[in-house]
Amino acid sequence: MPASCRLCTDSFPLVLIMAAIYQAAYRRVALFCRSHSTYVRKMRYLNKLKEDDSLCRQAQTSGTFYLFHNLSPFLQEVGQKYLIPQLSAAAGSLEKSVIEAELEGSFTDLRKALFVVDEKDSPFLASAQALLRWHDSHQYCSKTGRPTQKNVAGSKRVCHASGVTYYPQMSPVVIILVSDGSRCLLARQRSFPQGMYTALSGFCDLGEAVEETARREVAEEVGLEVESLWYSASQHWPFPSSCLMIACHALVRGQQMEISMNSLELEEARWFGLEEILEGLKRGPKSAKQDDGSFLPWFPPKQAIAHQLINEWVKQQTSHPPQVQ
Numbered sequence: 001m002p003a004s005c006r007l008c009t010d011s012f013p014l015v016l017i018m019a020a021i022y023q024a025a026y027r028r029v030a031l032f033c034r035s036h037s038t039y040v041r042k043m044r045y046l047n048k049l050k051e052d053d054s055l056c057r058q059a060q061t062s063g064t065f066y067l068f069h070n071l072s073p074f075l076q077e078v079g080q081k082y083l084i085p086q087l088s089a090a091a092g093s094l095e096k097s098v099i100e101a102e103l104e105g106s107f108t109d110l111r112k113a114l115f116v117v118d119e120k121d122s123p124f125l126a127s128a129q130a131l132l133r134w135h136d137s138h139q140y141c142s143k144t145g146r147p148t149q150k151n152v153a154g155s156k157r158v159c160h161a162s163g164v165t166y167y168p169q170m171s172p173v174v175i176i177l178v179s180d181g182s183r184c185l186l187a188r189q190r191s192f193p194q195g196m197y198t199a200l201s202g203f204c205d206l207g208e209a210v211e212e213t214a215r216r217e218v219a220e221e222v223g224l225e226v227e228s229l230w231y232s233a234s235q236h237w238p239f240p241s242s243c244l245m246i247a248c249h250a251l252v253r254g255q256q257m258e259i260s261m262n263s264l265e266l267e268e269a270r271w272f273g274l275e276e277i278l279e280g281l282k283r284g285p286k287s288a289k290q291d292d293g294s295f296l297p298w299f300p301p302k303q304a305i306a307h308q309l310i311n312e313w314v315k316q317q318t319s320h321p322p323q324v325q
Contacts, residue, residue, distance in 0.1 A: 064087060066087075071129050072109055074100075074105055075113055083117070084124075126236055126238045129238055130168070130236070131168055141164055146160075155167070169242070170243060171242065172213075174204060175199050175200070176217060177199040180251070180254065181254065184277065185259070186269070186297075189266055194295045196299065197272075200221050214226060215229070221269070222266075224252045224256060225253050226250045230249050232308065235304075237304075247308065249312065249313065277299075277314060281310065283296060283298040
């Protein structure tokens, strides 16, 4: 991206959709909420903005924006909090250094930004960056090699030579918290921050159902066979490149508890009891470091769906723990 910090490279309308239109729908911005008071009307209006270029151009004139530079969002540090300023279009034409100086903030790597901003703001940043990344990687048609053109809203790209229309896509990933009834299994990869453990996860293969992916990943990574599986929730996750995280709980067969770890995938995988999980939930990366330089186990922060899975498991254990046959 050039030094001039335009609104997300060539995807100016895209950030408008994320920062102005979505905020209008969910944060009661008067421009839209006065005339679109119900959820259905708001969603239909948003859908119309994606397809109606003239309506989208009109919305740009009164919208507010998030700023990105090289896919990093702009944040302001105010006291102990990090805020995402909502800016007019004029701010997007200023130099990066001028924006950071004048607005007393900085462009921050998204991995850090997601965990320091308010929880309700994280999905907006993740979606905006994922869309920007998609536009950067789909500038040419895979059939003809000719340049594609985005519509005003940035909701699609079209190759006029072939007539092919491209839409943003997400890759399905299943994340599984495995339990044997009284313990849960967490693992870490070498690339993780020191001391951090999380649930198992893996991309869905072509033709696989979610259940098949979950069973395969558990078998491949830790050598255990899933007895039963139930769905928890889902979450968009921008890493490594726009994933749909499908969160599940899995119970493994009682007679087979010994972990056979795939060392090509994982650095460590082990069982955790309830007390150790409760202690780990209280820690962050800073408080986990010990005097000798080693790290006590800690788990993903509350913005990550893995944290939700772990909390749900804790509630199961403290209310009515599952019985293993």
